[in-house]
Amino acid sequence: MASDADRGKTTLDENRRAERLSAELKVDYRAKGSFVTDYSANVSRRGVFIQTSHPLPVGEKVRLRLQLPEGGAPFALDGVVKWVRTGRGGHEPPGMGVEFIDLPEEVSNQIDRLVSHVERDPASPEDS
Helix, strand or coil: CCCCCCCCCEECCCCCCCCEEECCCEEEEEECCEEEEEEEEEECCCEEEEECCCCCCCCCEEEEEECCCCCCCCEEEEEEEEEEECCCCCCCCCEEEEEEECCCHHHHHHHHHHHHHHHHCCCCHHHC
């Protein structure tokens, strides 16, 4: 889970093509025949990192329900697991990087607004 100091920060890594927002967002998905609820560590218009001790295999397609902090109904999104981090021996949390497939424009626009709001006002979303 992100600390209050980390919540709401944006980062841009050399290997990433989209700005990311550090945010704990509720993410529901299906894994091994049951529905799972986990939380993101960060999100961008290209994908989401889901913190989980039981990541899906790389290459697996997954249907997500993502709840943005702006409220409203969760969005159903399709994605594919691009990479997995076990968390063993490191300081980073375990989880999986999921790239969105055919992200609806409405969701993409909401994520862009969320990220640009944080760029203008570094206060965490809870402080707004």
